[in-house]
Amino acid sequence: MITGELKSQIDQIWNTFWTGGISNTITIVEQLTYLIFIKDLDETETRNERMAKRLNKDFSPIFGKDQQNFRWKNLKEMDVQARHEIFNNSVDGIFPFIRSLGSEKSLFSTYMKDASFGINKAATLDLVIEKLERVDMSKQDIKGDIYEYLLSKLEGGGTSGQFRTPRHIIKLMTEMMQPTLEDTICDPSVGTAGFLVAAKEYIDKHNSVTDLDKHKEHINKTMFNGTEFDATMLRIASMNLFLHGVEEPNIVDVDAVSKDNTVSDAYTLVLANPPFKGTIDKESIAPGLRNVTDTTKTELLFLALMLRQLKKGGRAAVIVPDGVLFGAGKAFKSIRSEIVKNHKLEAVISLPSGVFQPYSGVSTAIIIFTKTDNGGTDNVWFYDMQADGKSLDQKRNLLVDAELFNDFAFGDAFAKRKELIKDADASADEPKKEGDDKEDGYDFLPNKKEKQDTIHAKFNLPQILDHYRYLKSEYWGKMHSSKGELLHVQDVPENLGLDKFMSGTCTHDYADRTSQSFLVPLKEIKENDWDLSINRYKEIVYEEVEYDAPSEILERIKETNSVRNLLLEKLQKSL
Incomplete structure (x- = not known):
């Protein structure tokens, strides 16, 4: 905003x-x-x-x-x-x-x-x-914010549960999925193409000019795909992608979950924030989608659509309303069981309810899954995001340094981390100069835990990205059991990845249900009727409050009454 x-x-x-x-x-x-x-x-x-x-x-x-x-x-x-x-x-x-x-x-x-x-x-x-x-x-973020503000004037920010996705949430999802030059990417509810633009920016940043040139044909014609039935959004999305170097984006004018959309087994990556409260006439729904979840609710049909459109091995990061995670209806349970049982659910990231303010206070989550057709879910990573770097009220004021907020993913900062440490060590004995107190990239270095914890209280996104990277890395399993318990390991820090992740990431207990970040086994999810709400599994620690004995409380009341009576007597005598 x-x-x-x-x-x-x-x-x-x-x-x-x-x-x-x-x-x-x-x-x-x-x-x-x-x-x-x-x-x-x-x-x-x-x-x-x-x-x-x-x-x-x-x-x-x-x-x-x-x-x-x-x-x-x-x-x-x-x-x-x-x-x-x-x-x-x-x-x-x-x-x-x-x-x-x-x-x-x-x-x-x-x-x-x-x-x-x-x-x-x-x-x-x-x-x-x-x-x-x-x-x-x-800056592209500013352009995105301007678009978002302009579009908020169209019927108060969205219709049928369509709300503009905050740019930092889009960036988080893109950084977690790490799109490559080999990917074919789709957003089935493309809107202004915010997710596709973020994917293009990520690809541009992480590949050489030579490699980008080799894949020019793919980038211009087949890499970026989307569906949208609003004529204004179609033009805006097309212009947005054109300005980011995609000459012929494949944005199709069609209702994504209708019979008119016949695309299947076509994409390797889906990034999306589909409509939350829309419905579609039963007769218009693509038949295959209703086989997965028999409903007219678009938030469920879009998930079924993504499973159909992804190639085997394709992955998705999608924002869903909380109701999708715990809804008791048959359609809700069927789509959850389909993703968890027949494919691989990797992560559920609960978002604070104020993320979509000032347009909506709806509670949402990001789910990340891979299409396998033969299961694969073992332990699902849950994260309870409590702070996204902005106030969770109507104003959405920034709570952390703007540079840190915009660059939280650091791009290649983890690669340059050693350089930062090396530079810090080399200059340790040098006299300080004006401006040396600026933290910059040091905020999330291993030797800056106190500063890191202070920022984390207002801004969870760096930790979310770091924990996810660790869970997907070759280092996971060296210090943790399959359930996430921390093991006692004797090895040098470099072999355990301690120099490649934020302080606390490699030593976090991912079996601790009282923390923001923990794992839940498939068996437990199945026993809970495929419920994916974080509150089902998170343990709340209540501080025990000790009270004085009743006799002591009564004695204090008597003393207070005695003092009060003495004061009343003095007041009466002075009249």
């Missing part, structure tokens, strides 16, 4: 549309999205030009020689009327140019064919561009 100056800037732009005679919410969102897209196109072109010059290599420009007037840097300097004519020109103007981006038969060009200019007054366009130029959108 955006606040402060940024919110004020966007509100001013919104008011400019209103005073210019444009009051339809969808129209404002679309027109502003187009302008942000045009601005981003120019910024992308500028970055490519600089990189090509630095590397002394050619690149494919977005703008041709005859289209330089369409670049934001040139548009903002133009005469007001001349600029408006470029936008208004339906033959050789900027909107025909936008519609021509991507290949002729691509889905991007299909969804952009209806993109049209809707600002009739040149003065209104001039004011919007002037104010938009002042907005710092250099």
Whole structure:
């Protein structure tokens, strides 16, 4: 959620549309999205030009020689009327140019064919561009927050349980799943494509330019997939992915759980936050989905859809409402038993109820599973997230350092951890300089446990990611039993991974049900009718309160009464 100056800037732009005679919410969102897209196109072109010059290599420009007037840097300097004519020109103007981006038969060009200019007054366009130029959108998180804020104006943030997923939760799920260049990724409720964009950013960050170039065809045409039936979302998702280097994203105009969606065994990774409260007419539901869970509830049908669409060995990280985890109905139990018994459920991460504020206080969880078709669930990892780095009220104020909040996954910081320790050791005897007190990446180094614990009380995401990495690593099992109990092991720290994870991760007792992070065996889940709610398994420790003996309490009451009577006597005598 955006606040402060940024919110004020966007509100001013919104008011400019209103005073210019444009009051339809969808129209404002679309027109502003187009302008942000045009601005981003120019910024992308500028970055490519600089990189090509630095590397002394050619690149494919977005703008041709005859289209330089369409670049934001040139548009903002133009005469007001001349600029408006470029936008208004339906033959050789900027909107025909936008519609021509991507290949002729691509889905991007299909969804952009209806993109049209809707600002009739040149003065209104001039004011919007002037104010938009002042907005710092250099970071993708800011762009995402702006999109989220704009879309929140559409019927209060969502319909049928559709709420915009906070960017840091998207990032957590993406970092946990670690998408690769070989993956084919899908979000069946794609919205603005936040999950797919996060996956693309992760892939860009963790692969060389050479490897990215080798997989260019796959990245541009087949890697990123999604379904969405809202025309506005289709255009926004397509533009968002295009700006992140996906030229022809495969975003399909279809109701994901309907008969019209026939895709199966196609994807290796699903990242999603499907609608929570939607329903669909029984006759429209794809028959195969009802074989898994006989219901009209979209939150259950989407899980069945993911199992159908994943290839064997494919994995998924999905946000679900708490009701999915403990619902007593037959449909709820059948989808849970299907995932746990016939596939491999790996993790259930309970999210605080305020994560979706200010739009909703709904309680949710992230579930992570792998499609196997032959079981494989042994011990399920549960984590009780209590703090996500922001206040859990309507304001959602940041509680930790902004740099830490944005970079909690550290990207390759675990690889550079040794360098940080080495640098710290090398400079231990050097006199301190101004600014040396800044913690930065040291906050989660092994020798910073006190600082780490202080931050953890407000921000659990680094520990969640670290525990998950450890449970999936080659080091798991060296210090723990299969149930998660801590073993007494005699070995050097490096062999146990102590230098590769946060302080406390390798020595945590994952069998301790009173902690935030623990394992539950398949047998126990089955005995509890496939219940996956964390409260079913977490043990609450109540502090014993000792009271004085009744006789002592009565004696104190008598003493208090005696003092009171003496004070009353003195007061009466003074009258």
